[in-house]
Amino acid sequence: MSGSSFGQMFRLTxxxxxxxxxxxxxxxxxxxxxxxxxxxxxQELDRRKPxxxxxxxxxxxxxxxxxxxxxxxxxTTGTAIGFSIANEDQRSRDYSQVKDVYRPGHADLTYDxxxxxxxxxxxxxxxxxxxxxxxxxxxVAQAFLAARGVRVRAYTLExxxxxxxxxxxxxxxxxxxxxxxxxxxxxxxERIKEVKxxxxxxxxxxxxxxxxxxxxxxxxxxxxxxxxxxxxCMSVGAVKAVEIGAGVxxxxxxxxxxxxxxxxxxxASNNAGGILGGISSGQPIIVRCAVKPIxxxxxxxxxxxxxxxxxxxxxxxxxDISAIPRIVPVLKAMVLLTLADxxxxxxxxxx
Numbered sequence: 001m002s003g004s005s006f007g008q009m010f011r012l013t014x015x016x017x018x019x020x021x022x023x024x025x026x027x028x029x030x031x032x033x034x035x036x037x038x039x040x041x042x043q044e045l046d047r048r049k050p051x052x053x054x055x056x057x058x059x060x061x062x063x064x065x066x067x068x069x070x071x072x073x074x075x076t077t078g079t080a081i082g083f084s085i086a087n088e089d090q091r092s093r094d095y096s097q098v099k100d101v102y103r104p105g106h107a108d109l110t111y112d113x114x115x116x117x118x119x120x121x122x123x124x125x126x127x128x129x130x131x132x133x134x135x136x137x138x139x140v141a142q143a144f145l146a147a148r149g150v151r152v153r154a155y156t157l158e159x160x161x162x163x164x165x166x167x168x169x170x171x172x173x174x175x176x177x178x179x180x181x182x183x184x185x186x187x188x189x190e191r192i193k194e195v196k197x198x199x200x201x202x203x204x205x206x207x208x209x210x211x212x213x214x215x216x217x218x219x220x221x222x223x224x225x226x227x228x229x230x231x232x233c234m235s236v237g238a239v240k241a242v243e244i245g246a247g248v249x250x251x252x253x254x255x256x257x258x259x260x261x262x263x264x265x266x267x268a269s270n271n272a273g274g275i276l277g278g279i280s281s282g283q284p285i286i287v288r289c290a291v292k293p294i295x296x297x298x299x300x301x302x303x304x305x306x307x308x309x310x311x312x313x314x315x316x317x318x319x320d321i322s323a324i325p326r327i328v329p330v331l332k333a334m335v336l337l338t339l340a341d342x343x344x345x346x347x348x349x350x351x
Contacts, residue, residue: 012133038065102304155178160322214280
């Protein structure tokens with residue numbers, strides 16, 4: 001009932017708050033015999049952890065994962081995989097000023113409306129800190145899918161209104177900001193410096209590609225693959241829009257240009273983003289996510305107190321300037337979790 005689980009057959013349930021002792025989760029449905037270790041998961045967590053890069057918060061977290069169950073002698077056992085990640089660098093005192101004030105752009109007001117109380121220390125359950133659990137779950141899904149020839153990669157298409165002018169998705173994995181364009185790194189760095197000096201923040205666009213996905217994944221009508229991918233990505237707090245394939249641009253096309261011709265050798269284009277009728281076509285799956293600016297900024301903003309009185313707020317503490325690049329592995333993880341779940345649903349259909 002608390003909305004802390006994702007997936008039906010390959011299911012991730014997460015727990016924990018930003019300023020509690022730990023965060024963690026349980027993965028149900030992962031088949032036995034999948035090679036998996038803490039080091040495998042740690043590689044993905046290190047791509048998301050705070051404290052690295054010009055856009056990142058100064059909060060230092062090692063994000064070291066501890067596998068608690070479900071893995072024996074280097075492979076999954078088929079039972080529930082439990083894990084935890086300690087919170088090591090909380091400074092709850094930074095949030096004392098917002099105890100009775102709603103921060104614009106945050107979930108403070110809505111959590112109060114829903115529960116009648118909230119954990120104001122970093123946003124509690126609404127904090128981006130929760131996404132580390134998604135990355136851990138996605139790493140397990142990645143191990144499952146890799147054994148089946150599926151590979152997912154994610155990169156930044158745009159940051160602070162500056163688009164990448166070329167696409168090198170493979171090189172992006174080892175480049176600052178997960179940039180597919182080497183020349184964009186310098187421009188994005190300068191843009192971040194400029195906005196940081198103004199006490200403001202930035203948004204951007206992330207693209208995720210899934211390669212090697214066979215045709216046939218996805219359920220008709222309500223559980224279409226593209227619907228599930230959009231749901232997965234929109235569950236990440238900073239994401240405000242999701243596109244599949246040509247996305248919004250398809251509304252500006254004619255049918256003759258939007259349709260992907262089919263030839264004996266395969267599809268001639270991929271405006272559909274690898275999904276037709278909610279079912280994978282065998283082409284690369286293309287997902288784009290629009291990421292809003294970080295709402296914690298040091299400029300003065302108008303707001304109200306919990307009892308409805310007008311006030312202003314200037315947010316201090318340690319915060320990212322942009323969710324990019326740390327959100328990139330999070331969105332990759334959500335696509336991986338979706339594909340693993342839909343793969344298991346398809347496998348169940350065969351029995």
